[in-house]
Amino acid sequence: MDEQSPLGRGRRAAPPLRDIDPVLERITARLAARHGRAFSKETVERYVEECSWVLSAKARVATHLPVLVERFADQRLGALARGMGLSPKPVPEVLFVCTENAGRSQLAAALLRHRAGDGIRVLTAGSEPGTEIAPVVLRLLAEQGLDADEEFPKPLTREVVTAADVVVTLGCGDACPVRPGRRYLDWDLPDLSGLDIESARAVRDGLATRVDALADELLPTRVPRR
Template sequence: MDEQSRFGPATPPLRNSGAILERIARRLAARHGRAFSRETIAAYVEECAELLGARARTSHYLPVLVERFADQRLRALTKASGLCPGPVPHVLFVCTENSGRSQLAAALMRHRAAGSVEVLTAGSAPSGAIAPIVRQLLAEQGLDPGEEFPKPLTCEVVDAADVVVTLGCGDACPVRPGRRYLSWDLPELSGLDIESARSVRDALQDRIGVLVQELVDARPSASATTG
């Protein structure tokens, strides 16, 4: 999948482009205006532009990424604040660059969970793009990262998560009460030969299968919630 099909038509870079950020804020206000003020939404948009702008490799698509990042953070904040409790459990995958293992794990879980789990990703020091090896490993199974991209770790996504899975990011991920934390000690994909990288993917699939089943089994049944 090329950049244009993933991100849409190219737009001007965000430098000195307050009008673009204002349009993004207006669109997000239509989605999140019941939960948050226009000022709060605009502040999130501006902060997301700053966080992503420093490391972006595709500046012409940066407005698209800013809108997606701000939307994800606001949705996470909605759940974390109890304004709209999520109907499904949230799982957050965190690695250092958010370009390798966390993205691979997220795509595998989305496929395996088929909507029964909300999947988030973040990095303690995110890079500018998803690693090509991740795309290759997913393509071998007919999958792709979808609209995902490397993004920094923020408090909202941690607070919204029911399960936080760390993949080699050390102590960078804040510990919040009431969350389940898992540390999956698997090798970094960079520098691995293809067979070793496939072994990491297969190990992730096994662990994800177990975790998804646990989360699905732990959900209350419809009769229990309505009775």
């Protein structure tokens, strides 16, 4: 099944990185095998190329780029397939959106993953994504014995919004597109940037309270808090 350009920009050339084409070909082959029941190889290739172009604009370390491209393209293709009903959607999906996808959205996502386990699929995105997760987020998670797993800042795309059952915005205003049938929540908590550590901890604790309440609503059976 073919799709129009995912971000509405038309097909983009791969970024000008040395030897990137063979890398993208290998990524495309792996993702085509994984998503072949839903999408043609051409569609997968277009997503891979576009993800490479988008992420390379902000990449600090080019050697890490292929890994991020594969994760981002995989997430988008999976979300597209679920949103279109082309693959199973066994659990509710929650999308956290903030401006840079480096602070509150990442913190909330890590807390919900810990709280819900495999009972809820959790995704994140940013309206103007940064280059890396904020150090304060990593510190706040480490204090709870948690980490950000393999997360990284990534742009908001229509696929993840379409797949989501609940979209939680954290300071990104009206940047998130509205899709019928989705539940939208706006959690009004301060940006972590510039806060002292005690104030940042208060934000984390406020997010934890909201995350617990959301998990209790969405999980089919109550999962004990860990």
